Amino acid sequence: MAYTIEGSTGAWEVVVGLEVHAQVISKSKLFSGAATAFGAAPNSQVSFVDAAFPGMLPVPNREAIAQAVRTGLGLAAEINLVSRFDRKNYFYADLPQGYQISQFEHPIVGKGVVDIALADGSTKQVGITRLHLEQDAGKSLHDQHPTKSFIDLNRSGVALMEIVSEPDIRSPEEAGAYVKKLRSILRYLGTCDGNMEEGSLRADVNVSVRKAGEAYRTRCEVKNVNSVRFVMQAVEAEALRQIAVWESGGTVEQETRLFDANRGETRPMRSKEDAHDYRYFPDPDLLPVVLEQSWVDALKAALPELPDAKQARFIREYGLSPYDAAVLVAEQATAQFFEAVASGRDAKLAANWVTGDFFAALNRTGRSIENPPITAAALGRLLDLMADGTINGKIAKEVFEAMLDSGEDPAAIVDARGLRQVTDTSAIDAAVDAVLAANPEKVAEYKSGKDKLFGFFVGNVMKAMAGKGNPALVNAALKQRLG
Amino acid sequence: MSLDPATVRRIAKLARIRVDEGQVEALRADLNSILGWIEQLNEVDTDGVAPLTGGTQMALRLREDAVNDGGMAEAVLANAPDRDGDYFAVPKVVE
Structure with a gap:
């Protein structure tokens, strides 16, 4: 059942395309040797290149380029062996060069695809238009002083991947699923940490509405949305706004808007009339990026097993349901934990324990899968005690709770508390x-x-x-x- | 190609250069003669010639991913017209 919004003039379809900005994991910046670590003292990770001192020349970071290629490969996308850096010109206090080095006409990655799974059990392909490399800007702080803005250039020049989707998304749910899936792929690849709170992953959401069978109507871009939930809310809020405009006889103007999470609505950004006249041109400081096919092939050979492949394998090898498999592969660390528990044991039972009692325990204790309250080995030994008939399933839950409390080994708990199953x-x-x-x-x-x-x-x-x-x-x- | 006064004002604005109304006509004439001079390049037949983005046939040099720069906030801030602690301070820009 396709998602539509019922207006006073009938049903409206929602059309969404996303531009996701993903900060590249690399030690140093895209064009300089300054560090990229988050949270350092202001302006302590800035080279003269990042601060745009006269005469300083950018030298691209091989690893940042490799990360973009890995990401392209992970999105089943075309890798362009020749790409080019361009200058995107605009003035802002946190952009010392007066232009952002980006890729306009010749991005490093072309068309690709992301498969998303929806709640009704269906799957859908969302097309990727392109991925290009660009510099991040510095950070402005507007709330530190009554009349001044403070600028920290630590982020200036950090490598970003802009990943542009086709307008294939048709509902808030699909938009959310797309961001989650993309984040999962990036984290598997190790090309972006996907941390939306720290701003390593942010989305610009392009929304338009139309009646069934129509061509696309005018779209608006909602900038810098920084959580999956907000992406979903922004799609709905902006669609509702546009429907109200069309149905009251008005016309939606193409513009850039911001999502106000507190009010659950979008509002126009302060108008920058000339902001969109970026006057792109090839950056004369940089030669074209020319990649060897053999280098790309080597990167491809070294890619990890990605979520879709892992999910298929979990279904095939462990007999899991598609849903359980999807839950377990969303994070690499979870999948690893599950495989350690399931290895040599009843995989279905292992999946039930990991997604059930163990996930509940993570939530309750506020611990992460990387630092779990019960190790995979210990949970495995608990399953062994059930498998060999030492304890039954009900007692196993009691032992699990005791393991959480005491950190003791399950066999020791069973002995100490006399929980051994009676088979006499x-x-x-x-x-x-x-x-x-x-x-x-x-x-x-x-x-x-x-x-x-x-x-x-x-x-x-x-x-x-x-x-x-x-x-x-x-x-x-x-x-x-x-x- | 011939620029009109509105385009001259627009170029100046995009470049953040203040141009008094009295200067527009002189700048228009200057820019037009510069553009006219460059337009001579149109006389060259470039059919089938790939666009050139640099003056050299060298391959792009890449850098290894190592931290070997930064850690010099004082030097970076040395020429700042205004600062607060280790931040650059600029007139308030609010979005």
């Missing part, structure tokens, strides 16, 4: 007999056909055995007695 049939028979003897009227009801009472008997026997009875043996004993 005489003890089980005794418990069954006691429960049946105590409930003669229920036994009579059961025998007269009230089958549902079987669960009542199981529950009481397990209770009598402090949860430690072997469920299969308890069931068998009850079946036998109740005939």
Whole structure:
């Protein structure tokens, strides 16, 4: 069922394309040897190139170029063996050169594709138009002084990848899924850390609306949206605004807008009449970037297994559902954790424990998968105790909680607390007999056909055995007695 | 090619150069003669010739990804007209 918004004149389709700016993971900047680490003292990671001192020349960072190529390969995109840097001219206080070195006509990466999965179980392909390399600007602080803005150039010149999608996205959900998937791919590739809070990944959201079957109408660009949730909200808010404009007889003007998360609406950026006259031209300080196919091939050979391939393998090798597999591969560290738990064990059970109790424990303790409250090895040993019949599934949950609290090994907890499963049939028979003897009227009801009472008997026997009875043996004993 | 006064004003604005109204006509004439001079290049037949983006046939030199610059806030800020701590200070720009 396609997503539409019902207006007073009927249903409207939403058309969205995204420009994602992803900060490249590299030690030094795109054109200088200054460091890129986040959070350093102001202007402490600035070279004369980044500050645009006269006569300073940019020298491209081989690794930044490799990262862009890896990303292109991860997006199944064309790699352009010849690309070029251009100057995009505009004036702003945090852009000391007076231009941004970017790639306009000849980007390093061409058309590619991202597959997204939607809540209804369907999948969709979102086209990538291009990916190009450019410099990030410095950072302006406007709230430190009544009449001055403060400028920190540490970010100036850090390599950015601008990843432009085709206008293939048709709903807030698809926009969110696209950003999440792209982020996941970038993190797998190790080309961008995807940290939206620190601004390493930010999205410009292009939105227009139209009636079914129409050509595209005018779009507006919502700038610098910095979370997946805000991307989804911005799509909806901007679509609603445009529908209201069209339906009141007005015309949507192409403009740049900002998303106000507090009000849940977009508003126009202060108009910069000439802002869009960027007068791109080839940067005379830089020769074209010419790549060897063999170098690109070597980068390709060294790529890690990406989320889609890993998901397919989890379904194939471990028999997981597409949904469980998708949850487990979203982060590389989670997938690694799962594989360590599942290795040599019941993979389906491992998946249930990782996505269930273990994820809940991560949330509850505020810990991350990189620093888990229970190691994969320990969780694996807990599963082993279930597999060899030492404990049952119910007791396993109790042991899991104890592992969280004490950090002790599951076998030690089972021994110390006497949680070992009772498989001694005489003890089980005794418990069954006691429960049946105590409930003669229920036994009579059961025998007269009230089958549902079987669960009542199981529950009481397990209770009598402090949860430690072997469920299969308890069931068998009850079946036998109740005939 | 001939520039009109509006284009001259626009170029000046994009370049953040203040041009008094009285200068526009003189600048227009100057720019037109410069453009006319450059337009002589149109006489050359460039059909089938790839655009040249640099004056050399050298390959682009790349740098290894190493931190070997920066760490000199004082030097970077030395020529700043205004500063506050280790920040550049500029007239307030609010978006």
